Amino acid sequence: xxxxxxxxxxKVQYLGYRLHxxxxxxxxxxxxxxxxxxxxxxxxxxxxxxxxxxRTDAMVSSNGSAFxxxxxxxxxxxxxxxLALFNLNLPQDIRVxxxxxxxxxxxxxxxxxxxEYAYLFSFGSKNHPFCAPFMANFQFDLDIDKMKKGAQLxxxxxxxxxxxxxVSEKSTFEREILKAEIVENKLYTxxxxxxxxxxxxxxxxxxLRHQVRLMMGxxxxxxxxxxxxxxxxxxxxxxxxxxxxxxxxxxxGLILNDIHFx
Numbered sequence: 001x002x003x004x005x006x007x008x009x010x011k012v013q014y015l016g017y018r019l020h021x022x023x024x025x026x027x028x029x030x031x032x033x034x035x036x037x038x039x040x041x042x043x044x045x046x047x048x049x050x051x052x053x054x055r056t057d058a059m060v061s062s063n064g065s066a067f068x069x070x071x072x073x074x075x076x077x078x079x080x081x082x083l084a085l086f087n088l089n090l091p092q093d094i095r096v097x098x099x100x101x102x103x104x105x106x107x108x109x110x111x112x113x114x115x116e117y118a119y120l121f122s123f124g125s126k127n128h129p130f131c132a133p134f135m136a137n138f139q140f141d142l143d144i145d146k147m148k149k150g151a152q153l154x155x156x157x158x159x160x161x162x163x164x165x166x167v168s169e170k171s172t173f174e175r176e177i178l179k180a181e182i183v184e185n186k187l188y189t190x191x192x193x194x195x196x197x198x199x200x201x202x203x204x205x206x207x208l209r210h211q212v213r214l215m216m217g218x219x220x221x222x223x224x225x226x227x228x229x230x231x232x233x234x235x236x237x238x239x240x241x242x243x244x245x246x247x248x249x250x251x252x253g254l255i256l257n258d259i260h261f262x
Contacts, residue, residue, distance in 0.1 A: 007102045008069040015093040016061040017133035017252060023055050038089045047072040053108040053259060059251035064258035068108040111261055118257040119200040119216045120185060128192040135197060136253030142223030147182050150222045150232050151200060154180035154215060158236035162244045163215055164208030179203035210248050217247035
């Protein structure tokens with residue numbers, strides 16, 4: 001007898017500061033682990049499976065990530081009631097914001113999507129300690145105008161071999177960046193944030209491991225005068241693997257801001 005299965009796309013937000021990334025791991029608190037633990041509580045008799053679309057690292061947060069929920073035998077009766085019960089039992093630093101039923105042909109990993117990352121940072125004076133979960137703070141001067149020019153160099157299709165870690169023979173290093181810019185932060189605000197902070201926006205269809213944090217690290221080195229704009233240009237060309245970036249910006253400044261599915 002063929003198994004009946006129902007498919008749901010769920011959007012989720014989380015503060016990653018105390019969590020060890022998305023993927024379930026033994027002896028660590030992770031987003032996937034806490035979500036599956038909560039599902040076992042709210043659906044004790046239901047067979048289900050969870051599949052995430054982005055394996056964020058430890059301390060990385062999300063304003064609009066997503067996962068797919070596969071439910072066997074019986075569909076969820078009322079999606080609004082299920083969402084409310086789910087949120088009631090999730091920890092305070094995880095919230096599900098939307099749920100919709102999708103077809104069996106939808107695959108959250110393979111389905112075409114655009115990921116929007118935002119890296120929050122400030123420089124100069126030390127921030128209020130409450131900023132630590134959301135924003136990286138660099139206590140030295142940075143040439144922000146030069147960094148803005150450097151960020152523009154990432155736009156388009158380039159070879160990002162120098163901007164990733166733990167590569168494999170199957171890795172595809174040519175990636176298209178749809179948007180890369182550094183702007184003053186008007187998106188995330190709090191009364192304990194510094195008077196001026198910045199966001200490095202990076203949008204694309206797919207990213208290599210640690211790619212955005214290494215891109216941000218290169219911008220910091222550019223702003224400190226350790227790199228030139230020409231160095232950034234050369235690092236994005238195939239055959240220049242000796243220009244490997246080795247400074248990964250702190251994870252706590254990185255936010256998976258949103259995911260758009262076609």
